[in-house]
Amino acid sequence: MNNFITQTVRIIVAVTFIFSGFVKLIDPLGSAYKFEEYFGADVLNLEFLIPYSLLFSIVLILIEISLGTLLLLGCRAIYTLWGLFFLTLIFLFLTWYSAEYNKVTDCGCFGDAITLTPWETFYKNVVLIVLIIYLLFKRWDIQPIFTQIFAEKIFLSLFIVYLLTLGYVRRHLPIIDFRPYAIGKNIIKGMETPPDAPKAVYEDTWIYKVDGKEKEFTTEEKPWNIDGATYVDRITKTIEEGYTPPIHDFTMERNGEDLTDKLLQEEKLILVVMYDLNK
Numbered sequence: 001m002n003n004f005i006t007q008t009v010r011i012i013v014a015v016t017f018i019f020s021g022f023v024k025l026i027d028p029l030g031s032a033y034k035f036e037e038y039f040g041a042d043v044l045n046l047e048f049l050i051p052y053s054l055l056f057s058i059v060l061i062l063i064e065i066s067l068g069t070l071l072l073l074g075c076r077a078i079y080t081l082w083g084l085f086f087l088t089l090i091f092l093f094l095t096w097y098s099a100e101y102n103k104v105t106d107c108g109c110f111g112d113a114i115t116l117t118p119w120e121t122f123y124k125n126v127v128l129i130v131l132i133i134y135l136l137f138k139r140w141d142i143q144p145i146f147t148q149i150f151a152e153k154i155f156l157s158l159f160i161v162y163l164l165t166l167g168y169v170r171r172h173l174p175i176i177d178f179r180p181y182a183i184g185k186n187i188i189k190g191m192e193t194p195p196d197a198p199k200a201v202y203e204d205t206w207i208y209k210v211d212g213k214e215k216e217f218t219t220e221e222k223p224w225n226i227d228g229a230t231y232v233d234r235i236t237k238t239i240e241e242g243y244t245p246p247i248h249d250f251t252m253e254r255n256g257e258d259l260t261d262k263l264l265q266e267e268k269l270i271l272v273v274m275y276d277l278n279k
């Protein structure tokens with residue numbers, strides 16, 4: 001029974017890392033953009049690393065998917081588990097930091113395939129590290145599903161496939177495109193909010209000066225009706241996030257005029273996009 005639990009946990013952890021690495025593998029630029037966000041001045045303040053974001057993305061992808069593959073094959077279990085432990089420990093800190101200080105709203109751990117909030121990602125990492133610690137205690141029960149040499153040959157073959165895939169998607173569109181702007185997606189539909197979609201819930205705290213002292217009031221207290229009260233500030237706190245459509249940041253404008261709706265209603269529209277006119 002204990003061995004069954006160990007093998008089940010091993011497969012769960014391995015598949016999680018393989019899936020996480022795979023969805024990044026097919027779109028390494030997406031992960032690079034996420035590294036740029038983390039390296040930004042308002043997050044980790046490591047802006048000198050931004051030019052190397054793609055390199056960090058590729059390294060992370062290969063580490064994640066390789067460790068997951070090794071664990072699934074039961075190959076080099078001790079080194080693999082310690083690698084997974086320290087990698088998850090780093091993820092745990094980053095996701096806690098993002099969640100606590102609201103720095104990065106989507107960690108990108110599953111690329112565009114699955115979007116998690118910072119706290120959801122943090123709790124996911126807590127579960128993962130607990131499972132990995134369990135496997136570390138049971139590491140002697142993890143053996144190669146084939147012979148050691150054959151398992152290593154399978155891993156090396158898969159690693160070459162991973163490298164070739166990275167080379168291909170670096171020059172072409174993702175093999176499987178989870179992005180909102182993927183070929184065949186309807187931009188207008190992607191911008192719509194369903195009528196029954198959950199609405200955002202906010203809470204306002206009003207700061208008024210009453211009798212020379214600043215005091216906080218709720219909206220229900222209607223501080224603006226207090227005689228002699230002077231408005232100072234209003235603090236709005238998000239209690240519950242509302243629905244965000246997949247495409248929420250698409251705009252086209254000219255000289256300050258928003259042309260988005262007008263152009264999207266055209267029956268036939270060809271857009272020529274150049275990110276740098278000098279090139």
